[in-house]
Amino acid sequence: MLILTCPCCNIAADETELLPGGQAHITRHGPGSDDADFETYLFMRENPKGVHFERWRHSMGCGKWFHAARCTATLEVFATYSAQTFGPPQHVIDAIKSRRPDWQGPV
Numbered sequence: 001m002l003i004l005t006c007p008c009c010n011i012a013a014d015e016t017e018l019l020p021g022g023q024a025h026i027t028r029h030g031p032g033s034d035d036a037d038f039e040t041y042l043f044m045r046e047n048p049k050g051v052h053f054e055r056w057r058h059s060m061g062c063g064k065w066f067h068a069a070r071c072t073a074t075l076e077v078f079a080t081y082s083a084q085t086f087g088p089p090q091h092v093i094d095a096i097k098s099r100r101p102d103w104q105g106p107v
């Protein structure tokens, strides 16, 4: 079972208390962007076997969105962190590299 600690209320919640929100750190383009940018925003998602950054909502708790870095193959959770970031914070990257030295970093 997947257990994530909500960084907003510090409660370890299992997956029945959470709502998945898909891939984290998706670039949203504003007015004036072209169709290719909009297509990428709507449809193009990573689907790695390994380290992945995801959005989750603590739907049965505080209700807030947060991000999680986890392995999709083993369900190992490296860190959870605020959704108010444009990319994974350095402490999250350090936590991943300490357990996965071969990891190449976020794309």
Ligand SMILES: [Zn+2]
Binding pocket: 006, 007, 008, 009, 010, 011, 058, 061, 062, 063, 064
């Ligand atoms: Zn929470």
